Each structure stands twice: as C-alpha cells, then as structure tokens.
Amino acid sequence: MIVSFISLALTGMTLKFSYTGWAALLSHLLGGYESAGYIHRFAAVIMIGLFISHVIDLVRQRRREYRTWRAFLFGPDSMLFNKKDLHDFIGNIKWFLGKGPRPSYGRWTYWEKFDYFAVFWGVFVIGSTGLMLWFPEFFTRFIPGSFLNVATIIHSDEALLAVGFIFTVHFFNTHLRPEKFPMDIVVFTGRMDLEEFKHDKPAEYEALVKSGQLEKHLVEAYPPIVIRAVRVFGWTALGIGFSIVVWIIYAMLFAYR
Numbered sequence: 001m002i003v004s005f006i007s008l009a010l011t012g013m014t015l016k017f018s019y020t021g022w023a024a025l026l027s028h029l030l031g032g033y034e035s036a037g038y039i040h041r042f043a044a045v046i047m048i049g050l051f052i053s054h055v056i057d058l059v060r061q062r063r064r065e066y067r068t069w070r071a072f073l074f075g076p077d078s079m080l081f082n083k084k085d086l087h088d089f090i091g092n093i094k095w096f097l098g099k100g101p102r103p104s105y106g107r108w109t110y111w112e113k114f115d116y117f118a119v120f121w122g123v124f125v126i127g128s129t130g131l132m133l134w135f136p137e138f139f140t141r142f143i144p145g146s147f148l149n150v151a152t153i154i155h156s157d158e159a160l161l162a163v164g165f166i167f168t169v170h171f172f173n174t175h176l177r178p179e180k181f182p183m184d185i186v187v188f189t190g191r192m193d194l195e196e197f198k199h200d201k202p203a204e205y206e207a208l209v210k211s212g213q214l215e216k217h218l219v220e221a222y223p224p225i226v227i228r229a230v231r232v233f234g235w236t237a238l239g240i241g242f243s244i245v246v247w248i249i250y251a252m253l254f255a256y257r
C-alpha cells in the first residue's frame with residue numbers, strides 16, 4: 001500500500017506540477033512523462049487490488065470471528081466511531097491543555113479510525129475518477145464528455161488533499177508526536193514493547209488482562225536485522241513524503257499556474 005501510494009503520488013504530482021523544474025527532473029528519472037503515466041496506472045491497479053482484497057478480507061473476518069454484522073460493526077474493536085471516541089477526543093483536548101489525564105485509548109484511537117475512513121473514501125473517489133480518465137471512451141457511453149473535465153479536477157485535487165494530509169497530519173500523529181518520535185514501526189512489525197502498549201492503549205491492555213487473553217498475544221521481538229531493514233524502508237517512505245510536501249509548497253507559493 002505504501003509503495004503504491006508513494007508511486008501514485010510521485011508520478012501524479014509530476015503531471016500536476018509539470019511546470020516546475022522538480023517535475024522535469026523527476027519525470028526524466030522515471031523515464032519521461034509517458035513512462036510516469038504507465039507507472040501511475042500500474043500502481044493504481046495494485047491499489048485498487050488491495051482495496052478489493054481488503055473488502056473481501058473484512059467479509060471473511062466477519063464470518064470467522066463474529067456471529068452477526070451488528071457485533072462486527074458495533075463491537076468494541078470496530079473501526080466505526082462510537083461514544084467513547086467523542087469522550088476520548090474531548091479528553092485529549094483537555095490533556096493537551098494540561099487539564100486532565102491522557103485518555104485511556106482502546107484497540108483503535110479516534111484519529112486511527114479517521115485515517116482509515118479517509119483512505120476508504122479517498123481510494124473510492126480518486127480510484128473512480130482515475131478510471132474515468134483512464135478509460136474515457138467507455139465512461140462517455142454513460143456520462144457527458146464534459147464530466148471528464150470535472151473528473152480531472154476531482155482526481156487532481158482529492159489527490160493533493162490526500163498527499164497533503166498523509167505526509168503532514170498523518171505523519172505527525174503517527175511518527176512525530178513526542179511519544180513515538182522519530183518513527184513508529186508497529187505498522188510493519190505488528191509488535192511493540194509491553195510497556196509501550198500499556199501506555200499507548202491502556203483500555204485494550206486492561207481488557208486483555210481481564211479476559212486472560214494477554215498471554216496469547218505475547219511474542220518475541222524481531223531480531224535487530226529485521227528492525228533495521230524495516231527502519232530503512234520507513235525512513236525512505238518518510239523522506240519521500242516530506243520531500244513531496246516541500247515540493248508542493250514550493251509549487252504553490254512560487255510557481256503556481
């Protein structure tokens with residue numbers, strides 16, 4: 001997902017900001033604008049494939065672990081927002097202001113849920129408009145040709161929003177906040193120190209202890225070589241993401257057309 005998103009962002013932004021020197025250099029490195037377009041479509045197929053496989057996986061997970069859709073969608077581990085998220089949000093603002101303790105987060109924090117649905121929505125909007133740009137003859141059998149102009153604006157600006165959000169707000173919330181600085185690698189390893197877990201998701205920790213399930217989840221840490229490889233990948237992704245943000249700010253401030 002990370003590789004496909006970064007490839008889409010890099011190749012998409014070379015088109016969007018094609019009037020900047022950075023875009024000319026990057027497209028040259030990618031083999032020209034035409035080849036950037038091929039990379040864009042190839043990465044798009046991977047992202048759409050991931051989206052479909054995720055939805056299939058959700059249906060399977062529901063069948064395997066939950067008796068009803070209701071339990072799956074509204075249970076304590078659901079990605080859907082609930083009352084606790086509102087309380088956690090208010091509690092977090094108070095904590096920022098030094099007027100209360102850090103909220104006792106459960107399996108998913110409200111900002112993780114927000115990020116999840118932002119991607120869900122983003123893939124749907126960017127993916128559907130991208131397919132219209134890819135197969136214009138097919139889509140104009142059903143919609144007026146002028147809609148393709150609208151699709152270009154939606155695709156381009158929603159992509160800018162997604163890139164801008166992920167490489168700033170998401171990066172900050174996930175990696176740059178003081179508790180995780182400079183990088184949280186749990187997304188790659190699926191593992192974290194028990195002490196860190198207790199602090200990060202206290203409600204989930206307590207629920208696991210109470211139900212006697214904690215032991216089942218304890219595993220050895222990965223060997224240092226694996227952690228190092230993961231960090232190299234993570235730093236590369238962070239580095240490219242931050243560079244794209246600098247490029248966007250430069251293009252907007254000094255070269256916008």
Ligand code: HEM
Binds near residue numbers: 011015044129130131
């Ligand atoms: C997931 C499915 C996607 C598909 C099928 C798709 C397809 C396309 C197509 C066909 C174009 C027209 C340019 C060309 O012919 O090379 C395009 C342009 C573009 N794409 Fe995508 N894309 C997808 C996702 C994304 C994502 C995730 C981003 C960025 C995060 C993105 C950013 C852009 C940008 C910035 C442009 C240039 C638009 C402009 O001219 O202003 N695309 N895309």
